[in-house]
Amino acid sequence: MTKPRTAAIQYAHDHRPQFLNELNEFASIPSVSTEPANKEDVQRAAEWLANHLKDLGMENIQIFSTARHPIVYGDYLKAGANAPVALIYGHFDVQPAEPLELWHSDPFAPQMRGENLYARGTTDMKGQIIAILAAIEAIKQTSGLPINFKFIFEGEEEIGSPNLTNFIPEHKELLASDFAVNPDTGMIDLDLPTITYGLRGLAYFELRVTGPDHDLHSGQFGGEIHNPAQALCELIAGMHDEQHRVTLPGFYDKVRSLSAEERLSLSQLPGVDEATVLKHTGAPALYGEAGYSPIERSSARPTLEVNGLLSGYTGSGSKTVLPAWAMAKISMRLVPDQDPKMVEQQLRAYMQAHAPNTIRWEIIDLQGGSASISDRNSPAVKAMVKAFDTVWGKPTIFRREGGSVPVVAQFQQHLKIETVNTGFSLPDDNMHGPNEKLHIPTWHKGIDSLIHFFYNIADAQ
Numbered sequence: 001m002t003k004p005r006t007a008a009i010q011y012a013h014d015h016r017p018q019f020l021n022e023l024n025e026f027a028s029i030p031s032v033s034t035e036p037a038n039k040e041d042v043q044r045a046a047e048w049l050a051n052h053l054k055d056l057g058m059e060n061i062q063i064f065s066t067a068r069h070p071i072v073y074g075d076y077l078k079a080g081a082n083a084p085v086a087l088i089y090g091h092f093d094v095q096p097a098e099p100l101e102l103w104h105s106d107p108f109a110p111q112m113r114g115e116n117l118y119a120r121g122t123t124d125m126k127g128q129i130i131a132i133l134a135a136i137e138a139i140k141q142t143s144g145l146p147i148n149f150k151f152i153f154e155g156e157e158e159i160g161s162p163n164l165t166n167f168i169p170e171h172k173e174l175l176a177s178d179f180a181v182n183p184d185t186g187m188i189d190l191d192l193p194t195i196t197y198g199l200r201g202l203a204y205f206e207l208r209v210t211g212p213d214h215d216l217h218s219g220q221f222g223g224e225i226h227n228p229a230q231a232l233c234e235l236i237a238g239m240h241d242e243q244h245r246v247t248l249p250g251f252y253d254k255v256r257s258l259s260a261e262e263r264l265s266l267s268q269l270p271g272v273d274e275a276t277v278l279k280h281t282g283a284p285a286l287y288g289e290a291g292y293s294p295i296e297r298s299s300a301r302p303t304l305e306v307n308g309l310l311s312g313y314t315g316s317g318s319k320t321v322l323p324a325w326a327m328a329k330i331s332m333r334l335v336p337d338q339d340p341k342m343v344e345q346q347l348r349a350y351m352q353a354h355a356p357n358t359i360r361w362e363i364i365d366l367q368g369g370s371a372s373i374s375d376r377n378s379p380a381v382k383a384m385v386k387a388f389d390t391v392w393g394k395p396t397i398f399r400r401e402g403g404s405v406p407v408v409a410q411f412q413q414h415l416k417i418e419t420v421n422t423g424f425s426l427p428d429d430n431m432h433g434p435n436e437k438l439h440i441p442t443w444h445k446g447i448d449s450l451i452h453f454f455y456n457i458a459d460a461q
Contacts, residue, residue: 004143008451012138016444019134020117022052023438024110026092026126027119033069033093033159042155045092046070049129049153056137058151066163069093069155073174076149084457085148086380087177087417089407090129090184091157094121095432102434115441122438123425128183129153131424131443135450146458150177154407157184160204160367161406168407169414179380179418180411183446186425188271188397190442193388193449195381196421198299198400199408201334201371203343204307206364207232207351209326215312216322225322226358229311232326238354239304243290246304246332248346249353256336258300266295269399271427280427299400303333329366333402340368369406378418379460387452391445 001009012019031045032038046069050061053074061074072092077085097107097120105111110119117127139145152175154164168175185196211228212221241247258266266272272295274286288297297303311326313319332343344365355361375381376398385396401421408419424446430436 002455004139004146005452005455007142008135008138008455009448011142012134012444012447012451015134015138019130019447020440022134023117023122023127023130024119026052026130027110027117027121028108030097030108031093031121031155032096033156035096039069042069042093046072046153046155049092050074052133053151056133057140058149064167066156066167068159068163071155071164071167072151072153074151076145079145079148079458082461083147084179084461085150085177086454086457087175087180087411087415088132088149088151089180089182089411089419090125090132090151090153091155091161092126092129092153093155093158094124094126095158097434099434104435107434107436112440116437116439118435118437120436122436123186123429124431124436125184125423125425127438127443128423128425128446131446132181132183132450134447135454138447138451139454145454147454150175157405157407160202160369162367164407165369165410168410172414175415177415177417179378179420180408180415181380182405182408182419182421183423184405185401185403185421186423186427186429186431187442188269188399188427190426190439191392191394192270192397193392193394194397194399194422195376195384196401197374197376197398199372199405199421200299200302200400200402201338201340201369201406201409202331202404203334203340203368204329204331204366205344205347206366207235207328207330207347208362208364209235209355210324210360210362211358212322212324215324218320218322221322226356227322228326228359229323231356231359232309232311232328235351235354236306236328236330239350244287245289246302248304248343248350250346250349251302251304251343254337254339254342255302258296262300263293263296265398266300266400267293269295269397298402300335302335302338305331305333307331333404334371336371336373338371340370344368369404370409372405372409372412372419374408374412374421375418378420380418380420380457383456383460384420384422384449384453386456387449390452391449 107120308329312323
């Protein structure tokens with residue numbers, strides 16, 4: 001290694017306790033974006049991040065207010081006009097921690113147990129943000145930054161990035177860069193560095209069904225009034241056929257087919273066999289669209305899932321009620337070239353065709369974002385592959401991922417740049433679930449990889 005790289009890596013190793021303390025502090029902020037009660041906490045997380053960028057010597061730091069949660073911007077453009085500009089993306093909001101009774105420790109009081117740090121947001125994605133900032137600090141404090149940086153951190157990713165959608169095209173000049181880095185994906189396994197080239201989109205709705213104008217006695221009115229809870233279950237059950245295909249009209253019309261080459265490539269990924277999937281999930285058996293493998297179903301095919309159901313009496317004991325209303329949260333993971341707005345029309349068409357006249361219904365559009373396919377052969381991707389080879393000494397795994405990061409498609413559309421999608425979360429990190437964790441030894445190797453990555457970018461010029 002060159003002397004600057006060696007010095008930066010040594011700095012990172014010497015400052016590991018500091019970086020971990022910073023993550024502990026950051027993860028202690030309950031920045032749950034979906035809960036109105038946590039609005040001030042999301043703002044506090046934005047301010048913490050802005051102050052951290054300032055402490056690192058970054059410049060032009062701004063906190064942009066939006067209709068809901070803020071966006072943090074900063075930059076460092078002193079590497080010279082000919083040096084490439086990296087746009088670093090991240091989100092500082094987190095999912096709700098409920099159900100709290102399933103956590104083994106306070107979700108917002110980070111706790112080390114063995115080699116893992118447990119807290120909400122450690123892996124998704126406050127730990128990933130701190131990893132990038134730690135790598136930048138190590139380089140800046142030893143040899144100086146060899147490339148330019150811009151930063152955009154949002155507080156609404158977990159609710160679909162509604163305000164980032166307009167922010168990016170409205171600030172194209174401010175955000176103009178040569179490539180982007182998104183560390184919000186992850187690794188297939190502990191020892192397999194991974195780059196994600198495909199991300200699914202998202203369409204998320206609340207479906208409300210109403211019947212009588214108030215709750216009724218189920219003995220007096222059951223059998224003559226259509227129960228909204230039953231009607232909703234019937235409608236949801238009809239949204240899949242016997243082959244587990246989604247029945248919304250036209251749902252598959254725009255779905256991009258998988259080539260034989262890509263299907264072969266996906267089948268050869270490690271950790272995608274049935275036994276491994278069942279081990280990670282605890283499910284008794286697999287399920288999904290006929291004619292496709294588990295990895296294809298979860299990363300390259302569209303889906304429709306029920307994320308929540310609510311109706312009637314759910315307290316302890318019994319209450320013989322015929323509820324006045326029922327509600328379901330329904331999301332669709334989308335693939336290229338599906339459009340979230342078109343999917344909303346398909347859901348409405350399904351309801352118009354199948355909802356009985358014994359109920360009333362309403363669809364509320366909550367969030368949406370497009371799918372993306374990134375260039376596996378971009379210079380930035382090649383630089384990351386080389387960095388992984390240096391640190392892990394193993395070939396980089398390329399995969400499609402079932403989750404959604406709408407900003408990647410927005411960068412392609414509005415900034416005309418490709419994104420390196422990577423990260424250091426693991427399949428058993430319980431992302432979005434109870435006891436979310438981050439494997440700290442892997443995280444440290446991730447910081448080292450990012451240091452090499454930024455030097456590789458500079459050396460390629």
